[in-house]
Amino acid sequence: MKIRIIPMLLAAVLLSACSPPQPPQLQQGTLLPDAKIIADFQLTDQNGKPFTRKNLMGKWSFTFFGYTHCPDVCPTSLSMLAQVMKKLEQDKTPGAKPQVVFFSVDPERDTPEVLAQYLPYFNPDFIGVTGDPQQILRLTRQLGILYGKSPGESADDYLVDHSASILLFDPDGNFRALFGTPHDPDRIAQDFVAIRNYYEASR
Amino acid sequence: MKSFLLSLLLCSWSLLACADPAIQVENAWVREAPPGAQMMAAYMTLKNTGSSDVTLENITSPTFRMVMLHKSVIVDGVARMSHQDSLPIPAGTSVALEPGSYHLMMPAPEQRLHSGDLVEFNLQFADGGTVRVQAIVRKKP
Numbered sequence: 001m002k003i004r005i006i007p008m009l010l011a012a013v014l015l016s017a018c019s020p021p022q023p024p025q026l027q028q029g030t031l032l033p034d035a036k037i038i039a040d041f042q043l044t045d046q047n048g049k050p051f052t053r054k055n056l057m058g059k060w061s062f063t064f065f066g067y068t069h070c071p072d073v074c075p076t077s078l079s080m081l082a083q084v085m086k087k088l089e090q091d092k093t094p095g096a097k098p099q100v101v102f103f104s105v106d107p108e109r110d111t112p113e114v115l116a117q118y119l120p121y122f123n124p125d126f127i128g129v130t131g132d133p134q135q136i137l138r139l140t141r142q143l144g145i146l147y148g149k150s151p152g153e154s155a156d157d158y159l160v161d162h163s164a165s166i167l168l169f170d171p172d173g174n175f176r177a178l179f180g181t182p183h184d185p186d187r188i189a190q191d192f193v194a195i196r197n198y199y200e201a202s203r
Numbered sequence: 204m205k206s207f208l209l210s211l212l213l214c215s216w217s218l219l220a221c222a223d224p225a226i227q228v229e230n231a232w233v234r235e236a237p238p239g240a241q242m243m244a245a246y247m248t249l250k251n252t253g254s255s256d257v258t259l260e261n262i263t264s265p266t267f268r269m270v271m272l273h274k275s276v277i278v279d280g281v282a283r284m285s286h287q288d289s290l291p292i293p294a295g296t297s298v299a300l301e302p303g304s305y306h307l308m309m310p311a312p313e314q315r316l317h318s319g320d321l322v323e324f325n326l327q328f329a330d331g332g333t334v335r336v337q338a339i340v341r342k343k344p
């Protein structure tokens with residue numbers, strides 16, 4: 001009996017080594033069937049330096065689209081992302097640490113200076129990106145991110161409706177996965193590791 | 204007159220329930236704003252312990268030049284804040300102002316508020332009653 005099981009196990013191991021890795025079962029995220037390659041864009045980070053598609057390459061990126069005049073949903077999401085980063089801190093795998101990029105959908109009010117003040121509060125490594133409204137639109141359109149002004153109490157008090165999802169980019173700078181609300185830091189951190197392992201195994 | 208003086212005395216004692224004893228406010232807090240943020244949000248639970256419905260109509264604060272009542276909703280993945288003219292609290296129920304839902308929204312004051320600071324809100328109800336609330340500034344997700 002034992003003799004028969006061993007060759008079967010061996011066959012199973014060999015078979016699994018040859019077949020392509022299976023996409024992971026995610027708890028919260030949605031993995032895109034194919035990574036989406038995005039066209040280049042020209043924006044600016046919180047230090048006034050250019051931020052383009054190249055800045056999404058070489059490491060994983062969690063991205064969120066919001067605005068600093070948003071006191072409810074946006075700080076909640078940014079704190080949540082800070083918790084995700086804390087959970088991933090112990091992971092010493094080379095290239096494992098993702099970056100977090102906050103894209104402003106309110107470039108009129110969110111200047112690089114405002115973002116430089118605002119973002120380190122959540123995590124000193126968070127990157128804030130703003131710039132030409134046309135370039136922001138160029139990027140968000142490719143990603144299915146929606147936003148638009150809605151009137152507030154006065155003309156300069158407007159609100160901005162915006163997609164609440166968190167988007168994950170792989171180290172090739174391609175859009176890989178999406179996390180809808182409500183966001184849970186444990187699940188997102190675990191999903192991220194599963195996606196990263198799958199990506200590594202598929203290469 | 205005596206009872207008026209007594210209630211005045213009680214009011215000055217307790218910041219939490221005043222003039223509208225049917226309404227109890229619990230866990231009132233203001234989210235500490237990151238530097239550079241122009242807007243702040245406050246949260247609390249409003250409990251109507253009375254036997255008649257009440258409606259929150261207006262909020263003022265000595266700390267903020269304006270206090271708005273908002274509700275965040277996420278529809279088809281898009282987050283949106285909508286202004287609420289009033290907030291009904293049916294008899295015997297409680298309504299939570301909490302992140303991602305109802306909240307008070309205020310322009311940040313010149314002097315930045317820090318975790319541990321106390322701020323006051325005056326809640327005004329449709330029946331004329333008011334409740335004075337003390338909220339603590341907290342750093343919280």
Ligand SMILES: [Cu+2]
Pocket residue numbers: 071072273274284306307308
């Ligand atoms: Cu609001």
